[in-house]
Amino acid sequence: MEGSQIVNIIIALFLPPLAVFLEKGWGSECILDLILTIIFFFPGMLYALYIVLTQHTSR
Structure with missing residues (x-):
């Protein structure tokens, strides 16, 4: 797992629309x-x- 993916997962847990954006x-x-x-x-x-x-696995 990359560092950016971990940060995006944390953002998705607390601010879901921001992570999708x-x-x-x-x-x-x-x-x-x-x-x-x-x-x-x-x-x-x-x-x-x-x-x-799914975005990080398709890259």
Whole structure:
């Protein structure tokens, strides 16, 4: 695991929309995560972790 991936995972745990924004930029993924986080925090966090972990494995 790289240091940047660990930092992104920590950000995804505490500020999920920010982690998705840093990985994907402002787009449909970020808006979806923002909505999930507003409705209930846990689904937003899981989605952010999914985005962060799949982005680093595909690089």
